[in-house]
Amino acid sequence: MSGKPDGDAPRVLTSRIVFYLPGFDPRDPETYWGLFRREARFTAARRGAAITVGDPVRSADGVELAWTADSRGVSTRYVLLRWEDIVRARFPQSDWTRLRGVPALLWRLWRTGYMASLRREGWRFSTVIFCVHYIYIALALLSLAAAAGLAALAPAAAQPWALVAVPPLAYAILAGLIRATRGKPLYVPHLVDDTAFTHSYAAGEAPEIDPRLDAFATRIHAAEGEADEVVVVGHSSSSFLGIEVLDRVLARDPGFGCRGTPVSFVSIGSVIPWLGLDPAARRFRDSLLRFGRATQIGWLDVRATWDWLSIHKNNPITACGLAPPDPARPSVRWVAIHELITSADVGRRQWNLFQMHFQLLMASQRDSGFDYLDVVTGPEPVHALVAGCREDGAPGL
Incomplete structure (x- = not known):
């Protein structure tokens, strides 16, 4: 799936906490648990490694839905950070x-x-x-x-x-x-309303999201030291919301990620320039630049040229008109479509843009290559994957 970082091998991983931030999606969070459980069965069958997925539990305050996944000696606590109620207020x-x-x-x-x-x-x-x-x-x-x-x-x-x-x-x-x-293949109201939210947020006209991002930051900050590694995954619109959240964590505690618990951010299906190029998004660009300097948190950008609902041409900091503090940040993992699905499936799915946009979160139909379920449940530390990926890899087609 990736190379290992140079130097000593990382310590044996036994526990992991993953915070997953979904995109602009009004569906109940249990939908994602069902998807995770189904795809975990596929990954386990194809890679010959059992993955046991526990039942989901909503927190009392409604901020999270969490479940466990045990595989190959690693116990992963998977925490979905919820904002579907905010989406429902804006879509439709x-x-x-x-x-x-x-x-x-x-x-x-x-x-x-x-x-x-x-x-x-x-x-x-x-x-x-x-x-x-x-x-x-x-x-x-x-x-x-x-x-x-x-x-x-x-x-x-x-x-x-x-x-x-x-x-x-x-x-x-x-x-x-x-x-x-409303549905496939056009998804007109969904994409129109998602765009309206993105640019309202850029202009500071989505005040309801700030308290939720603060609550997410509190959850993530408290996780340091509770597992062998902490991973934050931002899919689609949460590629930029995840950066905002981690920037808030670092504003509270600049030493976060420096005390022995590796912290990684994984952006998947990223649309960071969608927000960052808006002239009104000055606050976000400030957050993005600060996060670009925060090297104590690893950053992996998982990219796919075949995903038309993501933006993947350049370094996301450069793409937003900023000078990246470190041109090698983020690390990049290009994913070819043949790593995930067969040629026949490509023919059936390629014009279903939403299904293709979610493909990076699903199990691979092969026993090697990129597999999201393997990344978040497997024995290889995600921070080792981040360190092992290099931006000069060839784009996946």
Whole structure:
């Protein structure tokens, strides 16, 4: 899966705590436990190593859902840090909120040069994101045209009233079209609302997230010394939220990660420039730069060129217009699609962008190569994996 770091071999690992931060996902956290348990069975079968997954337990304060995974002499406590309630408050937005918000946001992003910057940094990602917004605008115009066409069919005597009915009728047609495009392959409302959240957060207009990030930071800080290593995993939007959380931990305790318990951050399906390129995201860029200097916490960026819902061209610090304190940070693990699924599966799944985006969190269909379940439950320390990966590896295709 990776090389070992130079020098002495790491001490034998017997315990690990993994904090997993999901992306912009409204589903119950038990969904992730079910996914973890199912994929662990696949990994165990393909790698010839039993993985025992315990039942999930919600904390009394509702901040976490945790379970255990025992494999090959290592006991892993897997802690999902919850913010699906915040996602549910923002997805789905009302049709009226989208109708007002989408043109205003696109205008701001174009006027500030953000759209061009994102296109240069991640053309596939920007194509998906902005095309979805253009589809939304097209659906709104189609709804208006359809409503106007229906009004034109009304008898002449009813024409004045028919014209008055055009806006509410168009609104109703748009609501139906949005529900029809909520799922695959377009996911229009999900990606539109996710984008709205990201740029609201960039501008400091998502105050409800700050107390939750503080609670996450408290959990992670308290874990130091409780296991042989601490790992924080940020998937998708939590690639930038995870950095914010760890920056808060370090602000409270600059010595965190220096007292004998290795701490690693693993960003998967990263979209850091999605936030960091927004001119309004000054606070995040400050956090990103501070985290770039915090070498006591290892950082591994797991990248896949075939994941159109991630941004993976450059060092994420450089991609946000900053000078990286250490060009070799983060370490990078490129993952080729053939490490995970068969050619036949690629043909079936490649246009299901959300399924491909989650593929890095699933078991590999091979007995070697990258396997997320093997990384977070196996005997190789994650901090050794971080040290063993080098940014000059060839991109996975």
